[in-house]
Amino acid sequence: MDRGAPRPSEDGLIARYFAPLAGPGADGMRDDAATLTPSPGCDLVVTADAIVAGVHYFPGDPPASIARKALGVNLSDIAAKGAVPRGFLLTLALPDDWTEEWLAAFTEGLGGASRAAGCPLLGGDTVRSAGPALIGVTAFGEVPTGGIVRRTGARVGHRLCVSGTVGDGALGLILRRDPAWAAALDDASRDHLADRYLHPRPRLSLAPLLRRHARASMDVSDGLAGDLAKMLGDGRSAVIDAGTVPLSAAARTALASDPSLIDPILTGGDDYEILCAVPPDALDALLADCAATGIPMTAIGTVTAGDHPPDFVLPDGTRRTFAAGSFSHF
Amino acid sequence: MDRGAPRPSEDGLIARYFAPLAGPGADGMRDDAATLTPSPGCDLVVTADAIVAGVHYFPGDPPASIARKALGVNLSDIAAKGAVPRGFLLTLALPDDWTEEWLAAFTEGLGGASRAAGCPLLGGDTVRSAGPALIGVTAFGEVPTGGIVRRTGARVGHRLCVSGTVGDGALGLILRRDPAWAAALDDASRDHLADRYLHPRPRLSLAPLLRRHARASMDVSDGLAGDLAKMLGDGRSAVIDAGTVPLSAAARTALASDPSLIDPILTGGDDYEILCAVPPDALDALLADCAATGIPMTAIGTVTAGDHPPDFVLPDGTRRTFAAGSFSHF
Structure with missing residues (x-):
């Protein structure tokens, strides 16, 4: 089992590309976990969607667009539930031929989308995909307690x-x-x-x-x-x-x-x-x-x-x- | 771009294999998001780690063991932060040759580990990996407000x-x-x-x-x-x-x-x-x-x-x- 080729360390990547996107509770990405607490009187809403190169997007798409899609498809679920974004975690599985240029453009796009939505990065994981890239996002939002709008609530006549x-x-x-x-x-x-x-x-x-x-x-x-x-x-x-x-x-x-x-x-x-x-x-x-x-x-x-x-x-x-x-x- | 071969639908897989693992707030896995609210006086602690076949585990490992590892490596982070598990989201990227037999054994192992830790499934996503399997988990725990034990707090003399x-x-x-x-x-x-x-x-x-x-x-x-x-x-x-x-x-x-x-x-x-x-x-x-x-x-x-x-x-x-x-x- 090949445990990975020599590359910039995961910590080096985090400090350079991800720490600038970190929100409150993420401790500057210097920890393995973040805290997140809903506002008083609110529930957190949590959702996870992943996109895969060659399945959900074209590998040659601009990295900033791929980042925007990865976050956007999750924020779309947050919005559908009536929730306001609070933050997200990123799981980034990179193919063997990834470049720092790609990552720089990806994180720049991600930062833009994150700031536009008021939804900071709280943490995540970077791994070798041993295949195509996969970008998994867990997004957090909040709604007033009990206020989530469910998928199941439609009734005859609505x-x-x-x-x-x-x-x-x-x-x-x-x-x-x-x-x-x-x-x-x-x-x-x-x-x-x-x-x-x-x-x-x-x-x-x-x-x-x-x-x-x-x-x-x-x-x-x-x-x-x-x-x-x-x-x-x-x-x-x-x-x-x-x-x-x-x-x-x-x-x-x-x-x-x-x-x-x-x-x-x-x-x-x-x-x-x-x-x-x-x-x-x-x-x-x-x-x-x-x-x-x-x-x-x-x-x-x-x-x-x-x-x-x-x-x-x-x-x-x-x-x-x-x-x-x-x-x-x- | 191949959008996937004929297979049991994602909804069918969810109902059969994942809904039985669902915790409160997951609405029986019939929604695209779950609610999760920390106990009064507590912060949520959130962490995400993924494991990839051939990188973090051997593809031939027993599916129940793979499931246990995927959840366990995340619960290890939750424990290290001083937190009590509250639930998790699963992102499952399956290779083209996955079988229902594998998935049944995987979810059985996952359910056992989830019950043992008091950490129910809250949702997630299943996608085609177009490469090796990837199992991403986002785990949630809670600590009394401000009580997270950070990685950064060591001082000279400790x-x-x-x-x-x-x-x-x-x-x-x-x-x-x-x-x-x-x-x-x-x-x-x-x-x-x-x-x-x-x-x-x-x-x-x-x-x-x-x-x-x-x-x-x-x-x-x-x-x-x-x-x-x-x-x-x-x-x-x-x-x-x-x-x-x-x-x-x-x-x-x-x-x-x-x-x-x-x-x-x-x-x-x-x-x-x-x-x-x-x-x-x-x-x-x-x-x-x-x-x-x-x-x-x-x-x-x-x-x-x-x-x-x-x-x-x-x-x-x-x-x-x-x-x-x-x-x-x-």
């Missing part, structure tokens, strides 16, 4: 809403795999889709509105159809008016040129928008609060009784289901 | 103590690599060393005694010499009486047959014992409390002034230093 636009991440991935795709798109549209795939924007400002209005919430990371199915089950299904699912101008242009793109739009991953369920009498207040906060939010359907997968009613009246619709990063 | 015995993990690794090694050892000794390498035993019962008596503490995971150097620095060094470093009967036998084994004993990893610094007037109370609790604890040296690596004074009077002595898993 209205279903989604933030932002759906499908851009999936189309951005198609574009990334085949840059010649969708020649009909103008440069601005292509840039928009590529950016949506590369740079999740966690909906942190939505968190307090979810706590106020939503009974269930999750982020759309594995595709709208599949994530909706995860939210429901146990006798609950949904009818979605597919014509109301919010699309960006770029996605509308692409869909007009190729109607079959409705499938990746509704089932592809990497949107990092918020899907939530609200009682009918809370819908107007949610939409008004979102409008006042500048967060796009759209009602797209209703929770119904049943054990079948959610029905998507297309503009021509046909119904589609996506039985195994969830996009899987696994 | 006595240095270590729990249990040192070097068994390193000798167990040598034995694992070369089963014909140390033919002089009897079977019980060989079993002892192999077990110490395979199965860390986090010193959880030591945590309250560290809070009471120690000013600095860390677990010995990367070798006594290197970890001691990490604890010191900033004008602090140490003199260690190598003859007092506690060795198991197996390690003493091996060392008698080959005196050069003092090097892996003092610099090899995987001991998961506790190294701590106590003021001289607290030493007797620490040793008495440890004896009363049934925890072996031995004074091995003293913190001195200086910027050189710690001196190990061998029984023949010669002095050794281990400048880059820290065993690196990286």
Whole structure:
């Protein structure tokens, strides 16, 4: 068993690249653990998601973008639970051909994303991956005691809403795999889709509105159809008016040129928008609060009784289901 | 980019293998995040360590042992900080050839270690590793507010103590690599060393005694010499009486047959014992409390002034230093 080639020591890397990102409780990264205590009257919310080179991102992506994605996909879960970020731990498994240049750019991007979200680094671990890079993040947030917005709370009759636009991440991935795709798109549209795939924007400002209005919430990371199915089950299904699912101008242009793109739009991953369920009498207040906060939010359907997968009613009246619709990063 | 072969869905795996391990706050693993709140008057202590197949363990090790190691190395950090375990998150990156049989045995071992430590599973992530397996754990503990025992608190004149015995993990690794090694050892000794390498035993019962008596503490995971150097620095060094470093009967036998084994004993990893610094007037109370609790604890040296690596004074009077002595898993 090869225990690692000669390299800068882990402690040297920590002092140079990670200690500058350290938050309170991390003791300047000179310890093997950090303290973290929720504010009085609050619960901590904890979540962990990892991204792997060649699985969740392209190994040649800019290191700063990879860092931003690794933290962003976790902050998206924090936001979906109605929580405010408090800090994160990083597990960085590096391939044998890593360079200090890569690490410097990665930690610079990580620091930027961390500062933007008010979410400092609290600690972590750096190991040799003996394969592709893996970046694991554990993110911490806090909510008023008992205030976490669960994935399970949707009830028959609740209205279903989604933030932002759906499908851009999936189309951005198609574009990334085949840059010649969708020649009909103008440069601005292509840039928009590529950016949506590369740079999740966690909906942190939505968190307090979810706590106020939503009974269930999750982020759309594995595709709208599949994530909706995860939210429901146990006798609950949904009818979605597919014509109301919010699309960006770029996605509308692409869909007009190729109607079959409705499938990746509704089932592809990497949107990092918020899907939530609200009682009918809370819908107007949610939409008004979102409008006042500048967060796009759209009602797209209703929770119904049943054990079948959610029905998507297309503009021509046909119904589609996506039985195994969830996009899987696994 | 291959997004994964057909397999049981991640949700199916979670329900079958991980939900039975879920603790309070995890909502039965039906959400993307958990809540965790320290007891009144306590801080949370958070730590993350990952182990990688072929780097930190042998891919052919029993899955239950791998699980026990992944959790144990983290609980060892929790114990070293004086904390009581509260829960953990698991990031499991599986190679393409994983089997459900492996996962069943892994989660069974994980559940046993989790129950034994009173440390339930709170959530996590399962991804395709596109390389060897990686098991990342984030462990949570709690200490009375402000009570964390830091790595940095050793002062000149403090006595240095270590729990249990040192070097068994390193000798167990040598034995694992070369089963014909140390033919002089009897079977019980060989079993002892192999077990110490395979199965860390986090010193959880030591945590309250560290809070009471120690000013600095860390677990010995990367070798006594290197970890001691990490604890010191900033004008602090140490003199260690190598003859007092506690060795198991197996390690003493091996060392008698080959005196050069003092090097892996003092610099090899995987001991998961506790190294701590106590003021001289607290030493007797620490040793008495440890004896009363049934925890072996031995004074091995003293913190001195200086910027050189710690001196190990061998029984023949010669002095050794281990400048880059820290065993690196990286």
